[in-house]
Amino acid sequence: MESIAGNTVKTKAFKEKANKILGISPEDARLSKSYLTVAFIALLLGGFLGLLQGLNRAGMLELPTWLNYYQVLTAHGLLLVVVLSAFFTIGYFYAGLSHTLGGLLPKVRKMAWIGFWMKMFGFVLAVIPILMNEASVMYTFYPPMAASPIFYIGLVFIVLGIWMCSFGAFINVASWRKANPGQHIPILSFFATGVFVLLFFGSLPVAIEVFMIIPWAFGWVETINVMVARTLFWAFGHTLVNIWYMTAISAWYVIVPKIIDGHRWSDLLTRIVVIALVIMNITGGFHHQIVDPGISESVKYMHVFMSLAIGFPSLMTAYAMFAVFERTARKKGGKGLIGWFKKMPWGDVRFLAPFIAMAAFIPAGAGGIVQSTNQLNQVVHNTMWVVGHFHLTLGMTVVMTFFGISYWLVPYLSKRVLTPQINKLGIVQTIVWTLGMVMMSFAMHWAGLLGSPRRTSYTTYNDNATALGWDPYLFFLAIGGTLLMIGVLMQVYAVFNMMFFAPKGVTEFPIADEEEGAAPTPKWTERWGLWIVLMLALVAMAYVIPLVGFLVDAPPGSPPFKTW
Amino acid sequence: MMLKNRTALSSLLVLLFGVVLFYIGTDGFQAYTAETARVNQLMEDKPQFPDVTLEDNKARKYTFSEFEGKYVFITFLYTACGTVCPELEMNMFGVYDRLPEEYIGKDIQFLSISFDPDRDDPETLDSYRKMFKSDGETWRMARITDKDELNELLDRFGVTVIPDNNGNFAHNSAFYLVNPQGRLIDVMDYKRIEEAAEQVTSILDDEAGDEK
Amino acid sequence: MHRSEKVWLLLSFGMIIGFMLITGYQAFALGMGPPSHEERIDPQKVDETAPFDRPGITKIGENEYEVVMTLQIFSFTPNQIEVPAGSTVHFTLTSKDVVHGFQVADTNINAMVMPGYVQKISQKFEKPGEYLVLCNEYCGAGHQMMATTITVK
């Protein structure tokens, strides 16, 4: 028994050593690099479109007729919320799987490539109608607004591509588990499993929605049930942003402690946070429908609880992060309540970016809790406040963590190093981005409280006094947007520099170890099937009520409309 | 050995408890829904029809004692109802139609009572009755304007009425038969027209026989 | 588990429950629940269905008004609403085409108006002034033009 256990430890050690010397295999690296390349090109394009919007919204730029505000907005949303985030997440986690599980299986690598091209194909299909102004329906594409069917077919391919990558990840993890009985999945792969489980199950509802829409958009079916479509969309829409958030916290839990030279937080609690996020995530999406008709107040109240429940693992995360900082700083001699503050490597962009991202999640998360309660939601629903909120959560918390990851992941993949110059560029970029986001999201939150609606091109509503009162904030928004564009350019430059031009060398994949003498994590954390069943049960519980109501007691449906 | 017997014994006790529980809970395996239980209870209690004031389809106002000395065949409805009520009234006509003509109006009165007095004014009731070939005399439709009286009646006869959020009501439906002394003597399934008609006819026949 | 962690978890849990209690109290005890009317309507026959066959404003009581309103690209019908200060207005809304939003700046009126559903929301207008009514759900090329005003005298 002991010798066998010793043996696995030995092979594990050998694998780790081999990984350290050889790094990731060139094939796996190419896969992840391709994903990251697409992600950052999407950032560049999406950022540029965002700037156009910001300037237009502030009344400083008139858009040409062949590229109107709503086209730009649809493309901006799709590029950043779907393409940037999905491609980065998949590239990052596939690199993580390859690193922690000793390489991808050839079959899995092939699946990831097929997924890559399916998504690219789907994306091109979706973009063509947007450019032709045949699909100005926003990232949310609520029926009965109907885009060109090509747009929805494109979405189907994107979803299929994502499923391909999810299954690839499951196969790789399962095969590792078979080869390493009795061991826990390495923590980063555990996060990856959670993320891919959610990507698969979270995109199921939207897949159903799109299959409802396609025959209707073609005109084969006359009407559509708008509330069912909307509900299915939000079961997916909110899960998606929480998946990106979960990707970001994987770096906080696993990577950041290593960068500050510390240890990971309790392995058990980390895994519990992952499990909790997987189980409770999909049901949280319903708070987007708090002011919708057709759903009773008590059902909405139940959903407020389900949305707020997600706050609990996030609050656990907040504690864990600061505890790690404090513990590490104490070891280094930091004293007092905030002694940790002085002992952190502030000059290291790999730490600074994710740290600011974490700090941003404090107001961002608080805003989220505020928004998902009934009455407060009614104040801010569909106003600029919401836009400010998700720029703070996605644009700052998630994307800045992604930026921080890129400063070691890209050199690691391309077998190059992070030079001091690029590090400095990164620090400046982080500061520019922080200033831009703070300014922009503050302006958005405030304008939203005053009533300025989201998703609306520049308008004064016939010089209405109230609407004119929003203009100063919108001006701030434009300045923030400009700063962000500078940040985008710097970031994209840094990424491609590190990918192709930085000096050759060895970069480590920073994975923190557990505290010495930590209690072993119980085995039940690995029962993924059980977590999935619990997740499904909760989803059924949450969605059976509104969906049965909308389907059984359905009003006559709506025909398609093209209103742009 | 001893141990095995004990678990067997406790299993038996638990099983016995289960049988008792189900027996009590379902009135001796009779009533699995509250509706059956309610009907069974009503047949046992034979509650008195409270002395409420009715306003009928001709806007006449009188108390229930108007029908003293006659059997009264009752249903509860609201005219805005799109589901059960039209069926209920159609079936009521079915019973009306099957009864021997000599009893109608003389020994038995038909009465449809609305539990939505706000919307069902005499005018509405009068146009509604025509859809079911009610003559408005031997088969009247009436509302009870006093909410307290209405609730008293609904409560006594076990009629549950829950408003939903769309201006409709969920309610249970049945045929109710009140005897000449004003006591509820039978609650019948409104879907079994033949059965109800036969039942009422035989009661009326008995009564007629007694008189002769 | 550290003591501090337990305290933190308890606080977190307490905060979430606190939010639930406040929300629940406001929604159910104070009647401040979100607009959740459940009536259905045929979205293609709005013009023929009461009360939307006659959109407009009616006085239904002392300082109480009912506004029956349809939303369509890119306007509100009726377009001009005038009420005296201190009156409570009950809005009954539905959409004739796509999804719209109904928001009145500087008030708590904010509701989704879906085709196929009747939405209801009430508000007491205390202060005189001109209130901006706008559609806050993207509804097409003229979405930024979809606005009207409520004049409170």
Next chain:
Amino acid sequence: MRQAQYGLVLLVILILPPVANLLESIMITHMHMQMPLLVLAGFLIAKFFQIKYPQFFEKWNANGLPGLLLFIIITGYWTIPRTMDETLTMASVEAFKFFSLPFLAGVPLRDSWPKLSSFWKNGIIIFFAILYLGMGWLYIWSPEQLCNNYLLIEQITLGWGFLTTAVCMVIYLGYSYFIDFTQYETES
């Protein structure tokens, strides 16, 4: 012991009138949220009884079957439409619900579960899956309104709730049939 305290707190919260009224106002949350939570409360409280009266459970529930039987009887009893209706109208029935589900279903389940072989464990899940499929079928396709205090649409919703829960159980059974936990969870 801490568990038992949590269970007690949960039970008290569930009994609080506003919470109870809210959960009972929707048919499906009444049956699929309040009732399971009551069982869960008992499940947690069970620790207290197990520590306090170990001999009792050892003597009368040695192989876990009597406890399991009691659990089935109690949960089965509360799936009768009439019982749900009457908790809303009769205080005594409601009191019995708050007593029976935690103490006569949750407690025995906790005590029985570890004592049962996997045959019985799977058996009970299969039993409930079949029961729930049946209940789902009854609630969705029954032409009659089974409960006087709930709208027909709520009955249909509950039916779908039963069906989806049953499907989840079937998925779990399939998962535990095809996946050998021991393969991953024990050191080889």
